[in-house]
Amino acid sequence: MNDPIGDMLTRIRNAQLRGKSTVSTPGSKLRAWVLDVLADEGYIRGYEKSTDVNGHPTLxxxxxxxxxxxxxxxxxxVSKPGRRVYMGVKDIPSVRQGLGVSIVSTPKGVMSDANARSNNVGGEVLCTVF
Known part of the structure; x- marks a missing residue:
């Protein structure tokens, strides 16, 4: 799999189009950190870590x-494997005049755009959510 974050976002998008209440995705630390931001911002109810039949981690x-x-x-x-997008703290975009959230991977961890601005740190803009 070349783009694990893109895969997870697509799974969420597809599950919501079908009206599903839960969706599972292969587990990783980066995916869990992105889900932490989504949960903190109120876009998902939450997530739990488990393992599948073969012992692989699942979220x-x-x-x-x-x-x-x-x-x-x-x-x-936003930032894809073929085209990484890095922005300084002053360049991090606000999504829909602040109604949405940009998720940024910074040296201080994965956080929302508002947290990145308050911590005065830039980084790789992983995705935008509205």
Whole structure:
């Protein structure tokens, strides 16, 4: 798999289109950190770590809906394996005038754009969520 974050975002997007309550994805630390940000910002209910039949780590994500509609309206991958996107703290974009969130991988960890600005740190913009 070339783009594990992109794969996870696509799984979430597809599960929400189908109205699923949960979706599972192969587990990794980076995926868990991205899910932590999504949970902190209120876009998913949460997730739990488990292992599949072969002993591989798995993340089971609980999706969040409001009045039958998915809370996540738009989920876009910004930095891709073929084109990495790095931004300084002043260049980190605000999504939909602050209504959405950019998830940034910084030297201080994976965090939302607001946390990156408050910590005065830039990094790789992984994705945007609205």
């Amino acid at each position: 089971n994500i609980e999706l969040k809906y409001y009045e039958g509609e998915p809370v996540i309206r738009e989920l876009k991958r």
